[in-house]
Amino acid sequence: MPQGTSESVRRANLSAVLRDLYLHGPSSRSALGSSSGRNRSTIASLVADLASLGLVTEKDPEHHGAAGRPSPVVSLRPETAAIAVNPEIDMLTITLVGLDTAIIQTIRHSYRRIPSAEEAISVTAAVIAGLELTGYRITGIGVAVPGQVRAEDGVIANAPHLHWVDEPFGGPLAAATGYPVRVANDAALGALAENDFGAGRGVSDLLYVNGGASGIGSGAVSNGRLLRGAAGFAGELGHVRVSSSPATDSAGIAGTLEAMVTRAELLETLGLDSPTASELAARLLADRSARTRKVVLRSLDHLGTGLAAAVNLLNPQMIVLGGFLASLLAYEREYLERATFAASLAPSARGVRIAPSQLGENLLAIGAAQLAFEPLLENPASVASI
Amino acid sequence: MPQGTSESVRRANLSAVLRDLYLHGPSSRSALGSSSGRNRSTIASLVADLASLGLVTEKDPEHHGAAGRPSPVVSLRPETAAIAVNPEIDMLTITLVGLDTAIIQTIRHSYRRIPSAEEAISVTAAVIAGLELTGYRITGIGVAVPGQVRAEDGVIANAPHLHWVDEPFGGPLAAATGYPVRVANDAALGALAENDFGAGRGVSDLLYVNGGASGIGSGAVSNGRLLRGAAGFAGELGHVRVSSSPATDSAGIAGTLEAMVTRAELLETLGLDSPTASELAARLLADRSARTRKVVLRSLDHLGTGLAAAVNLLNPQMIVLGGFLASLLAYEREYLERATFAASLAPSARGVRIAPSQLGENLLAIGAAQLAFEPLLENPASVASI
DNA sequence: AGTGATTGTTGTACCCCCAAACATATTCCA
DNA sequence: TGGAATATGTTTGGGGGTACAACAATCACT
Numbered sequence: 001m002p003q004g005t006s007e008s009v010r011r012a013n014l015s016a017v018l019r020d021l022y023l024h025g026p027s028s029r030s031a032l033g034s035s036s037g038r039n040r041s042t043i044a045s046l047v048a049d050l051a052s053l054g055l056v057t058e059k060d061p062e063h064h065g066a067a068g069r070p071s072p073v074v075s076l077r078p079e080t081a082a083i084a085v086n087p088e089i090d091m092l093t094i095t096l097v098g099l100d101t102a103i104i105q106t107i108r109h110s111y112r113r114i115p116s117a118e119e120a121i122s123v124t125a126a127v128i129a130g131l132e133l134t135g136y137r138i139t140g141i142g143v144a145v146p147g148q149v150r151a152e153d154g155v156i157a158n159a160p161h162l163h164w165v166d167e168p169f170g171g172p173l174a175a176a177t178g179y180p181v182r183v184a185n186d187a188a189l190g191a192l193a194e195n196d197f198g199a200g201r202g203v204s205d206l207l208y209v210n211g212g213a214s215g216i217g218s219g220a221v222s223n224g225r226l227l228r229g230a231a232g233f234a235g236e237l238g239h240v241r242v243s244s245s246p247a248t249d250s251a252g253i254a255g256t257l258e259a260m261v262t263r264a265e266l267l268e269t270l271g272l273d274s275p276t277a278s279e280l281a282a283r284l285l286a287d288r289s290a291r292t293r294k295v296v297l298r299s300l301d302h303l304g305t306g307l308a309a310a311v312n313l314l315n316p317q318m319i320v321l322g323g324f325l326a327s328l329l330a331y332e333r334e335y336l337e338r339a340t341f342a343a344s345l346a347p348s349a350r351g352v353r354i355a356p357s358q359l360g361e362n363l364l365a366i367g368a369a370q371l372a373f374e375p376l377l378e379n380p381a382s383v384a385s386i
Numbered sequence: 387m388p389q390g391t392s393e394s395v396r397r398a399n400l401s402a403v404l405r406d407l408y409l410h411g412p413s414s415r416s417a418l419g420s421s422s423g424r425n426r427s428t429i430a431s432l433v434a435d436l437a438s439l440g441l442v443t444e445k446d447p448e449h450h451g452a453a454g455r456p457s458p459v460v461s462l463r464p465e466t467a468a469i470a471v472n473p474e475i476d477m478l479t480i481t482l483v484g485l486d487t488a489i490i491q492t493i494r495h496s497y498r499r500i501p502s503a504e505e506a507i508s509v510t511a512a513v514i515a516g517l518e519l520t521g522y523r524i525t526g527i528g529v530a531v532p533g534q535v536r537a538e539d540g541v542i543a544n545a546p547h548l549h550w551v552d553e554p555f556g557g558p559l560a561a562a563t564g565y566p567v568r569v570a571n572d573a574a575l576g577a578l579a580e581n582d583f584g585a586g587r588g589v590s591d592l593l594y595v596n597g598g599a600s601g602i603g604s605g606a607v608s609n610g611r612l613l614r615g616a617a618g619f620a621g622e623l624g625h626v627r628v629s630s631s632p633a634t635d636s637a638g639i640a641g642t643l644e645a646m647v648t649r650a651e652l653l654e655t656l657g658l659d660s661p662t663a664s665e666l667a668a669r670l671l672a673d674r675s676a677r678t679r680k681v682v683l684r685s686l687d688h689l690g691t692g693l694a695a696a697v698n699l700l701n702p703q704m705i706v707l708g709g710f711l712a713s714l715l716a717y718e719r720e721y722l723e724r725a726t727f728a729a730s731l732a733p734s735a736r737g738v739r740i741a742p743s744q745l746g747e748n749l750l751a752i753g754a755a756q757l758a759f760e761p762l763l764e765n766p767a768s769v770a771s772i
Numbered sequence: 773a774g775t776g777a778t779t780g781t782t783g784t785a786c787c788c789c790c791a792a793a794c795a796t797a798t799t800c801c802a
Numbered sequence: 803t804g805g806a807a808t809a810t811g812t813t814t815g816g817g818g819g820t821a822c823a824a825c826a827a828t829c830a831c832t
Contacts, residue, residue, distance in 0.1 A: 003398040004424060005820060006787045012389040013789090030810060038390060039790050040810065068809020069797040148733045157733035205616040220699075222608065222615070229608070229701020230591040233734040236698040241691055241729055244630050253694075253729050305627055308639075312622040313606075313699050315615020343627055343639050347534045347543035348619040392788060392818045399820090416779060425821050426779065454778025455828040 010049075013038060014380040017046050018055060021076050022099065022377060023196055028061060028071035047074055053383055054137065055080060055099070076100045080383070081136045082372035083128060083179065084365040085143040086186065087120045089161050089214065094127050095362070096136070097369035099376075101197060103362055105131070117156065117167035125176035139383065141179045142372035143169065144186040144364045146217060151232025154183035160250040161214040182371045186210075188219030188226055188235055189367025190357075194320045195221045197366060198358040205316045209237055209307070210357070211325035215250050216258040220314055227314070242305040257306035261299045263324045269295045281327040296331050303328065304339025311344040311352055322357035329356055396435075399424060400766040403432050404441060407462050408485065408763060409582055414447060414457035433460055439769055440523065441466060441485070462486045466769070467522045468758035469514060469565065470751040471529040472572065473506045475547050475600065480513050481748070482522070483755035485762075487583060489748055491517070503542065503553035511562035525769065527565045528758035529555065530572040530750040532603060537618025540569035546636040547600040568757045572596075574605030574612055574621055575753025576743075580706045581607045583752060584744040591702045594743070595623055595693070597711035601636050602644040606700055613700070628691040643692035647685045649710045655681045667713040682717050689714065690725025697730040697738055708743035715742055 002008055016036045021027060027035075033043040050056040058072040078098040086093040090111065096104040107127055115123065128141075147159025154170020174181040191208035200206040200221070209218040216238030220227040227234045238258035239251050249258035263280075267273070269292050270283050284292070307319055321329050329336055333354070341349040359366060376383055402422045407413060413421075419429040436442045444458040466485040472478070476497065482490040493513055501509065514527075533545025540556020560567040577594035586592040586607070595604040602624030606613040613620045624644035625637050635644035649666075653659070655678050656669050670678070693705055705726075707715050715722055719740070727735040745752060762769055 002423065004395055004402065004422070006392065006395065006789090006818095007820095009390055009392060009395055009788060009819095016390065028810095033810095036390070041791085041812075041814095042789055044811070045788090063798080065799080066809080067799040067807070069795095069811065071810060148731060150733075158731070205620075222613065222620075223611070225609070227608065227700075229734070230589075230703040230737050231701060231733070233731065234591075234608075234699060234701035236701075236731055236734070239698045239731050240695045242627070251731055253731075256729075309626045309695050310699065312625045313620060313696065314613075315617060315620035315622075317616040343642075345534060345544070345619065345622055345625050345637050345639075347536075347617070348615070348622070351616050390789085392790095392820090395788090395819060414779095419779095427781075427822085428820055430780070431819085449829080451830075452778080453776070453828095453830045455780065455826090457779060 011379050011381065013042070013046055014049060015378055017043070018050060018076075018380045019377050021056065021074060022101075022373070025100075026073050026075040028073050029058075030071040032074060050074075050380060053380060055380060055383065078102055078104075079136050080139060080376075082139050082369040083131075083141045084368035084372070085124050085141060085173075086364045086368060087115070087124075087143070087145060087162065089114050092120060092123055092127075093365070094124060095365035095369070096131065096133075097365055099139075099373060101366060101369075103365060104136075106365070107131075114162055117162075117164050117169055118172075120162075121169065121173050121176060124173060128177050128179075137383070138179060139376045140372040141173060141177065141181045142189070142368035142370070143173070143181065143183040144189045144368040144371075145169070145183060146186050146212075146214065148233045148236070149183045149185050151184065151228055154181060156183070157231075157233070158251070180372075180375070182374070184226075184232065184368075184371055185217065185219060185235070186364055186367075187217030189371060190217070190322060190359075190363050191219035191221050191235070191320070191367075192226055192370050193359055193363050193367035194322075194357060196370065198363070199320045199355045200318045203318045205314065206318045206320060207235075207237070207307075207310050207314060207316045208320045208322065208357070209325055210322035211261070211263060211328075212323045213263050216261065216325070218310075220310070220316065222314060237306055237310050240306055240309050242302045242309075257302060260302040261325075261328075265295060266299070266324055266328075277323065280324060281330065284324075284327045284331055296328055297335060299328055300332060300336045301339050304336055305343055307336075307340040307354075308343030311340065311348050315348045315351070317351055317353065319352060319354045320357050321354065322363070326356035329354060397765050397767065399428065399432055400435060401764055403429070404436060404462075404766045405763050407442065407460060408487075408759070411486075412459050412461040414459050415444075416457040418460060436460075436766060439766060441766060441769065464488055464490075465522050466525060466762075468525050468755040469517075469527045470754035470758070471510050471527060471559075472750045472754060473501070473510075473529070473531060473548065475500050478506060478509055478513075479751070480510060481751035481755070482517065482519075483751055485525075485759060487752060487755075489751060490522075492751070493517075500548055503548075503550050503555055504558075506548075507555065507559050507562060510559060514563050514565075523769065524565060525762045526758040527559060527563065527567045528575070528754035528756070529559070529567065529569040530575045530754040530757075531555070531569060532572050532598075532600065534619045534622070535569045535571050537570065537614055540567060542569070543617075543619070544637070566758075566761070568760070570612075570618065570754075570757055571603065571605060571621070572750055572753075573603030575757060576603070576708060576749050577605035577607050577621070577706070577753075578612055578756050579745055579749050579753035580708075580743060582756065584749070585706045585741045586704045589704045591700065592704045592706060593621075593623070593693075593696050593700060593702045594706045594708065595711055596743075597647070597649060597707075597709035597714075599649055602647065602711070604696075606696070606702065608700060623692055623696050626692055626695050628688045628695075643688060646688040647711075647714075651681060652685070652710055652714075663709065666710060667716065670710075670713045670717055682714060683721060685714055686718060686722045687725050690722055691729055693722075693726040693740075694729030697726065697734050701734045701737070703737055703739065705738060705740045706743050707740065708749070712742035715740060
């Protein structure tokens, strides 16, 4: 972000106010002032600007029983929204998400066979074209992809389960819909969402690891920002080696966390076929048989080794586990903590909390919407062009 | 850094100009203008401010053969300096480093036995008290410690080879010397130095891994900034597991990179006792015996596994190897690349270069000085108080 | 010597935030 | 019930900071 002009000051202040409202919900003008450190008159001017941009509204507060003149409550207008897109192997989910983080509408499109990137793009564009969007102001599209995404241009470098390799996605989807499009890895967006709205609220350094049917995805937030790396590929803990086993993962690498800890093995052990996430969690917790326990503990050993690598390399405050990894955590939390901290440097281990994911099925929609909202939050005046 | 006031604009612009000079050396006023994007008149005012703060001088340029009025060359004044401190098990090194990155003076203090933190602090304070510093303006002290350092307050959480655990260092040293003190891990400062002045110039995401007599240290730069993590402990690749071997490292963790790849084993194989770094490099390169080769390749396998973990988690553009790891790289670069990329996600692997360290024995002095200069670079007007 | 190009210099305009004075709305208390 | 206390909105003036335009200075080229 450019700095060093008086316009950049205005932009930074508008951004701070809008972000405060986005992260913490409606707030009085005086509270906005004290949290941003700006003067009363400045806040008044900033809020007036945001209101004239159509981003916020002011309402008279309910009486709250404190002395002094009541301060109007500033709220985000829910008409400002983003479109979250999540292609998976059997389904494409498209969600309309308000700037107030409300889930406005969800459309699921199933397909028989794994779609090509072109097909996914055209289906997405068709669904969006069919949405009733009058009354909404759409800031853009955020796409959560189960694979490695080049942040710069939204090209999907490799999404193994979708069989997409070096597929342009952001560009064509933008061309097909007319909206700006940003694309990122799904677990990275999960990390973002859990960090801002879930288990990791207020945390500056967080690791999110999700266990799904197709493998283990992960993403990290470092110093309050998504850890991207050079091209946007960072945070892939699932493909870090934790064993000398020759079993390979979806990327063909042997002995990785994803290769060693699988949902399929757990289902086989439990004798389940295709349970929902909550069924799996319940059945696993109920089954204290020796056989199941052995499988779980072996998985937790490998998971601990992997988490320890992340603890040593990233020094997070919090590790959030999603999917069946959350179930494994619930099964035997202390065992996982021991396994993790045994391979972690003691000072780093001391500061880590391991917690289950708090956001449910809307996790990726929220995360992808965050991605789409980011340019607006960074430069609120940019909506003038929408 | 606070934002949102007109003073912050001035600070950001002063900082941008000073940092440009720090990183890229002397520069004409017009070049400073175009690189920072500020107007001619603004640059004139900024440079005048920096000059009145005593940080820069302007000189008439040599004729350079281009049309137009010549632009004065702005240079950093070398009188502004920092004190770099590096305690090791057998020696304490104190270096006076100019803001123009010149090494002004180096003092080495040897001791017979490993010092306590208190002893290291009092020796450091005594050496600094004995320095002839008239004519210099000392911005502060930067300390590079072989261990995990809490960034916030400079407490050394664990420096295994020095047997320091939870030892306050920054605070007492500041009290003893009167200078502001910042403390960080030595390899992290190596990463910073290589990133700004060494093999990784211009790179935004870099991993530095150093192999020394006492183990493997590492640090990372992510998005142009030092990767700190929650408490400042991030970047410790040496303690990531790469093997199921029970051999433990200096932190007591089994099978880690540091446990599996040691300088001692290399020396034993080569039949050397205590060679200098360049002796070791030369002897290793000259020895193509099957026995040596076997040891080296096994080390490179483990190193590759470790580097792959970092590639997958951090997605760096460049990996810089120092110490005997640079010698291993020189011995068989392609083998290390294969070992690393075999366990790396292909898109992440494609963008990585592995290179030897470029900065020699002054690496840590430069890095520690960077740490001490950082507050000045961030807010140049703060020197007014020195 | 003249011309064109580039940059320093100066004065003005504009943007943005802050502080102070005043106005307003509420609670508290006698 | 009415004043005092409190907190905040509103208005106005001022200062810090950058950009712009006009002018001056200095170089290369012919």
